[in-house]
Amino acid sequence: MKSYKNLKEKAYEIIKNKIIMIEFKPGEYLEEKVLSELLEISRTPIREALNVLENEGWIESFPRKGIFVTRIDEEKIDEIYEVRKNFDPLILKMAAKNLSPLKLNLFKHKFENYEEMLEDEFLKYDADFHSYVHSAVKNKYVLKMMKNVYEHNRRIRRLGVQKVPHQRIVDSNKEHLEMIDLILNGEIDKAADLLRKHIENSHKYYLNVLLDKDL
Structure with missing residues (x-):
C-alpha cells in the first residue's frame, strides 16, 4: 500500500x-x-x-x-489574481515579524542587479521572494489554502515569461525594492498596499501578453 x-x-x-x-x-x-x-x-x-x-x-x-x-483563459487569470491581490497583503502582514533583515537585504541585492537578469532568472527571484514571505507566516492552514493558487500562478507566469516586455521586469524589480525597504523600515501597511498594487500590475501584464488584452 x-x-x-x-x-x-x-x-x-x-x-x-x-x-x-x-x-x-x-x-x-x-x-x-x-x-x-x-x-x-x-x-x-x-x-x-x-x-x-x-x-x-x-x-x-x-x-x-x-x-x-486545462487552458489558460481570461477567467482563470482573473480568478488567480483576484485571490492573490486580496490574500497576499494579509499574508505579508502576518509574516512581517518573522522576516529576516539579512534575507531581505539579499533579495534586495538581487533585485538591484535586474539589468543582468534573464527572463528565467527574473521569474525565479520573483517567485523566491514571494515564497519566502509566504513561508514566514508559520501557519500551515494558510500555506495549504494558498498552495494551489500559487502553483497555478506559476504556470501563468511560466507561459508568459518569454513575452513579458523588459520594461515590466524593470518596473517589477523597482516594486520589489520599494516593498523590501518599507518592510525593513517597519512600514508594513504601506508594504502591503504596494504588494496589492504589484499584483494588480502583474495581472494586467499577463492578461496583455497572454490574451492580447490592452488594459
Whole structure:
C-alpha cells in the first residue's frame, strides 16, 4: 500500500510539474498509456494521480474525448489574481515579524542587479521572494489554502515569461525594492498596499501578453 501511494504521489508531482513548466501545454491531450510509459509507472497510480489533478484544476476530462491539460483563459487569470491581490497583503502582514533583515537585504541585492537578469532568472527571484514571505507566516492552514493558487500562478507566469516586455521586469524589480525597504523600515501597511498594487500590475501584464488584452 505504501509503495502504491508513493507511486501515485510520484506520478502526481511529475505530471503537475510538467504542466506548470509548460512541458505539457495548455489544451494538450494526455493519454494514460503514454504517461505510464513515460513515467515508468503502472496505469492505476497514474489514473489516481489524474483524478487528483482534475480536482485541482490542472486537467479536465471529456466523455469519449479523453483528458486534456486545462487552458489558460481570461477567467482563470482573473480568478488567480483576484485571490492573490486580496490574500497576499494579509499574508505579508502576518509574516512581517518573522522576516529576516539579512534575507531581505539579499533579495534586495538581487533585485538591484535586474539589468543582468534573464527572463528565467527574473521569474525565479520573483517567485523566491514571494515564497519566502509566504513561508514566514508559520501557519500551515494558510500555506495549504494558498498552495494551489500559487502553483497555478506559476504556470501563468511560466507561459508568459518569454513575452513579458523588459520594461515590466524593470518596473517589477523597482516594486520589489520599494516593498523590501518599507518592510525593513517597519512600514508594513504601506508594504502591503504596494504588494496589492504589484499584483494588480502583474495581472494586467499577463492578461496583455497572454490574451492580447490592452488594459
